Amino acid sequence: MLDQIRAQLPGWVNESRALAVHGRVAAYIPELAKAPADALGITLMGRGGETASEGSHDLKFTMQSISKVFTLLLALMDHGEEGVFAKVGMEPSGDDFNSMLKLELVEPGIPFNPLINAGAIAVTSLIKGETPARKIERILRFFRDAAGTNELRINEAVSRSEAATAHRNRSLAYFLKDNEVLGGEIDVEELLQVYFDHCSVEIDCTQLARMALVLAFGGIDPVTGRELVPRRYVRIAKSFMVTCGMYNASGEFAIRTGIPAKSGVSGGIMAIVPGQYGIGVVGPALGRQGNSTAGVHLLERMSTAFDWSLF
Numbered sequence: 001m002l003d004q005i006r007a008q009l010p011g012w013v014n015e016s017r018a019l020a021v022h023g024r025v026a027a028y029i030p031e032l033a034k035a036p037a038d039a040l041g042i043t044l045m046g047r048g049g050e051t052a053s054e055g056s057h058d059l060k061f062t063m064q065s066i067s068k069v070f071t072l073l074l075a076l077m078d079h080g081e082e083g084v085f086a087k088v089g090m091e092p093s094g095d096d097f098n099s100m101l102k103l104e105l106v107e108p109g110i111p112f113n114p115l116i117n118a119g120a121i122a123v124t125s126l127i128k129g130e131t132p133a134r135k136i137e138r139i140l141r142f143f144r145d146a147a148g149t150n151e152l153r154i155n156e157a158v159s160r161s162e163a164a165t166a167h168r169n170r171s172l173a174y175f176l177k178d179n180e181v182l183g184g185e186i187d188v189e190e191l192l193q194v195y196f197d198h199c200s201v202e203i204d205c206t207q208l209a210r211m212a213l214v215l216a217f218g219g220i221d222p223v224t225g226r227e228l229v230p231r232r233y234v235r236i237a238k239s240f241m242v243t244c245g246m247y248n249a250s251g252e253f254a255i256r257t258g259i260p261a262k263s264g265v266s267g268g269i270m271a272i273v274p275g276q277y278g279i280g281v282v283g284p285a286l287g288r289q290g291n292s293t294a295g296v297h298l299l300e301r302m303s304t305a306f307d308w309s310l311f
């Protein structure tokens with residue numbers, strides 16, 4: 001099957017790359033604005049670790065919101081479902097990813113889900129570790145295990161750039177503190193630093209495909225046979241990816257593509273074909289809802305061709 005995909009990929013990537021003109025590279029984190037707007041890369045990985053790659057699959061980018069899927073898994077392993085869902089809900093918000101609207105509007109003021117910024121900040125507060133450094137160390141350890149490589153690093157320039165301009169995220173976090181979603185013992189600035197750092201973990205399409213592969217196989221890395229996450233938690237994460245993973249375009253993506261996916265403002269998309277492939281995509285030009293225009297087009301094209309939709 002990967003052979004068949006390999007044969008088609010160059011044509012499809014070329015076609016989808018053209019869609020980049022309909023998007024813009026995120027500039028609200030200044031460091032992200034340096035990314036090449038017209039790039040598009042993809043890696044698919046099968047159960048033995050075999051890959052099909054095309055385009056700018058070697059391009060390094062930061063995980064941004066894709067990291068939220070894995071911090072959610074870590075928080076679930078640290079605190080169980082009850083602990084996590086006391087702090088975040090399970091519903092799509094219908095608002096932009098950085099919105100604070102419903103935190104005031106809807107009682108009891110907990111974020112709607114763990115994949116919007118407010119929810120992800122609340123989830124990050126649950127990661128165990130005596131100090132912020134220890135927390136980020138545990139997060140990195142988990143990301144590296146899932147990616148099957150010790151090479152994952154924090155891009156410090158991106159993290160600093162985000163910290164310097166994160167007026168919205170700061171507002172969200174202080175609002176959460178006031179709503180008592182964040183307990184009295186939590187130092188908001190330290191918490192945000194951990195959040196910026198995990199959003200700034202640098203990756204390429206192949207490393208991201210490997211992380212996706214672990215989820216495609218229910219939490220067991222099929223390459224090594226090692227169980228990294230309990231199956232039930234992976235099911236929760238995949239459900240959130242379907243309902244909220246592409247922000248306000250999640251409904252349309254489910255209809256057109258029909259596979260669990262998570263996007264980030266760096267233009268990355270992690271997608272899963274359950275039991276078959278982990279997929280990493282990068283295309284830095286984003287549409288209005290914050291998803292890679294070329295990347296979404298490519299995934300839709302492939303899903304249609306290979307009948308991947310779960311629905």
Ligand SMILES: NC(=O)CC[C@H](N)C(=O)O
Pocket residue numbers: 063064065066097098117162169196199263264265266290
């Ligand atoms: N959509 C995203 O990728 C958002 C993540 C980004 N680090 C932020 O908090 O704004």
